[in-house]
Amino acid sequence: MLHKPLIPFILIIVTITVLLFVLFINGSIPPVSCIGSPYVVIRNHNLTKVNNCTQEKFSVNGKDISYVEITYGEGMDCPAGCIYGHYYALVVDNQENPITQKPSRYGYGNDEPQIRERLGCDLEWGKDLGSNVQLVYDSVYRWKITYNNQAQTDTYGNQCVLNGYELTGPNGSNLFMNTTFPVLVSNCGDDWECITFIAKAKMDENLCKSINGSKYADSCYSGVAIRKMDKSLCVKISDSSRVIACSEYIQKLENL
Numbered sequence: 001m002l003h004k005p006l007i008p009f010i011l012i013i014v015t016i017t018v019l020l021f022v023l024f025i026n027g028s029i030p031p032v033s034c035i036g037s038p039y040v041v042i043r044n045h046n047l048t049k050v051n052n053c054t055q056e057k058f059s060v061n062g063k064d065i066s067y068v069e070i071t072y073g074e075g076m077d078c079p080a081g082c083i084y085g086h087y088y089a090l091v092v093d094n095q096e097n098p099i100t101q102k103p104s105r106y107g108y109g110n111d112e113p114q115i116r117e118r119l120g121c122d123l124e125w126g127k128d129l130g131s132n133v134q135l136v137y138d139s140v141y142r143w144k145i146t147y148n149n150q151a152q153t154d155t156y157g158n159q160c161v162l163n164g165y166e167l168t169g170p171n172g173s174n175l176f177m178n179t180t181f182p183v184l185v186s187n188c189g190d191d192w193e194c195i196t197f198i199a200k201a202k203m204d205e206n207l208c209k210s211i212n213g214s215k216y217a218d219s220c221y222s223g224v225a226i227r228k229m230d231k232s233l234c235v236k237i238s239d240s241s242r243v244i245a246c247s248e249y250i251q252k253l254e255n256l
Contacts, residue, residue, distance in 0.1 A: 033053075034050065034053035034070075036055065036066070037055050037066040037068050037089075037091040037096075038053035038054070038055050038068050038070060039053075040091060040096065041068050041070055041087065041089050041091065041096055042070060042072075044096065045087065047070055047072040047073075047087060048072060048073070049072055049073055049074065050070060050071070050072045051071040051072060051073075051075070051082075051084045052069075052070070052071045052084075053068070053069070053070050053071075054068070054069050055067060055068045055069075055091075063092055064092070065090055065091070065092050066090070066091045066092075067088075067089075067090055068087075068088065068089045068090075068091055068096070069086065069087075069088050070086070070087045070088075071084040071085065071086055072084060072085050072086075072087065073085035119160070119162065119177060119179045119227075120160075120179055120181075120197065120200035120201045120203070120223075120227045121152060121154045121158065121160035121162070121179050121181075121197075121201065122154040122155045122156060122158075122197045123152060123154055123155075132145050132146050132147060132150075133145055134146070144165055144166070145165060145166045146164075146165040147162035147163055147164060147165070147177070148163060149161055149162075149163050150162050150163075154197070156186040156188075156194050156197060156198075157185045157186055158181060158183070158184050158185060158186055158197070158198070158201060159181065159182055159183035159184075159185070160179050160180070160181050160201065161179065161180045161181075161182060162177065162178075162179055163177070163178045163179075163180075164177040164178050165177065179201075181201045181202070184198060184201060184202070186198060190212065192211045192212070192213070192216040192217075192219075192220065195207055195208070195210060195211055195220065196208070196211070196216075196219055196220040196223050197223075199220050199223065199224050200223045200224055200227045203224060203227055203228050204224070205220075205221055205224040205225070205233055205236065207220070208220035208221050208224065208236075214238045214239070215239075217238070218237045218238055218239055218242055221233060221234070221236040221237050221246075222234070222237060222242065222245075222246045225246055225250065226246070226249060226250060226253070229250055229253065229254065230250075231246070231247045231250050231251070233246075234246035234247045234250070
């Protein structure tokens, strides 16, 4: 016969066991099992049906930082392997800075299209950036990509030299990057993408005139306008909605 003081304890154990079993069946884990910074993020954003939580700890300028990644929500496309929602953050002293994703030595993540547009150099996706990538601390925690007159070869065989740095942070990207093209070797023919990148590299909107099809020419004019940070070039775009988008995009970059 069970002692009465043990009965509440046993009931608690049974309840927790049943709860964990139900959560396991549903492909989720209890948020309380995500200890420390992951739990802070889950609680702050009321993330439900947590599938996994991870954290990676490191130190920058004497500050202890945790990189947190949470997968949560209903699984999608499960017959092919479930895809879950993701939330990423850098947490310092229980204060979090959301980021678009974990920065990687291989490419620029979600900010890569912006950087490629600004550079005018069609860098290969997934290029190993090695020691160029580091974490820096100012008033927020951001991943920094640095170049010091480093030669790169883009998809079309153009030689471009990158110099400067790019910061990816909670408020977007602050771009401070210069590009020079000591050699332009591409023979584009009628390849509009190739012509566009050459036009951006030379910052010469007149090259866009040789592109057949207004939609493709518009992309060229937009690219050169962004490369030169010149909103007046946006008016060369034939699609009025893209004229506005081009101008607003440059304004956004100017405000970073």
